[in-house]
Amino acid sequence: MRMVIAGGHGQIALRLERLLSARGHEAAGIVRDPGQADDLRAAGAEPVVLDLESATVDEVAAALAGADAAVFAAGAGGGSGAALKETVDRGAAVLFADAAERAGVRRLVVVSAMGADPDHAGDEVFDAYLRAKGAADAYVRSRAALDWTILRPGMLTNDAGTGLVALAGSTGRGPVPRDDVAAVLAELLETPETAGLTLELISGSVPVAEATEAAVER
Template identity: 40%
Template sequence: MMKILVIGAHGNVGQKLIRILSDQDDQVLAGVRDPAQLTDLHDENIIPTKFDLEQLPEILAQKMIGIDAIVFAAGSGGKTGADKTMLVDLDGAVKSMQAAQIAGVQRFVIVSALYTDDREKWVGDMRPYYAAKYYADQWLMNQTELNYTIVRPGRLTDDAGTGLVQLDTEQDVAGSIAREDVAKVVAASLHNTKTTQRVFNLISGEKPIDDALNEL
């Protein structure tokens, strides 16, 4: 059992993730800007926790003391304008990493995006989103000493999860993935040492999640 802070717990992936973690008997701090967003949640393993990404790292760190791992699942999805995207997907992510180091939390999993390493695929209104994800990933890998996992899912869908995925460490893949399966992969990654210090792309595939992670 782990004590895990999920930042962005009210997001489409975050909502699924906190329930999966609870079902695994992990204790979850569901980090949201407004805890009222989770008033309909009645689960003794999930604690709604006010977590405002606009605050300074020193303040955010106070919410992280005593936890085992952090998942950064917050994100604008590129739909809230470039300014908000940079403040949440980039600066919010970096401040969360800095806060983790202040609080002494080592494990940090971030939900990124496929193609963040390929600027030729940054097109249209999504360019600020990809840029934010790219530099947040780079900060995590190169400017921290955190024990990281970077999950880069393909196009997200609301289909029912299958539990069957394809994980790749190269960028020459394309495809989609159900949000439910993203959440399952993140949850499994937290309990699998094969995923530490790793970056991988995630799309729907043919392998059970645990088998795919163990082959990384």
């Protein structure tokens, strides 16, 4: 299958691209900086240079043409202000969902955040981030033409992945290595039955494949 990942040079995205390539899938990553192209190629992914803050729906749809699934893993990143949370974490996610719909790519997996809520209170940048993510999630859920899954990881770490997670509608708060987030994303992409689910993810005691199967059965 061909998978197109927005935010293709992110820490989770690069891990996911390696996993998808190793599993025999065709991965492509959308990046704004052409200087990142070689890193994507090294991860086994095709680089697609496109700025999601300025691109049109048609331009993003063209990048998604022929894909079997799309993953939104873009984010404004640490150190960015509230304005970028709105234009990237919300605006780019909405644009990407619209483009997937226009391109006829039904399967969309979104990397969100635990606690995301469009009505989240507070004046700090992180509060703006949770509102932006929550608004994007709500928009994605409203798109009847998309088979969406929303993944909300806990606190991200660069610890080595264990392959053992807790994955459910509600898990409680906790950390999770980026390695394991990428592993769960790969499993979700290969498990279309997870469409329509919003899942929280933290480190746990259940292997990724079993945790994904259990999430479907719930």
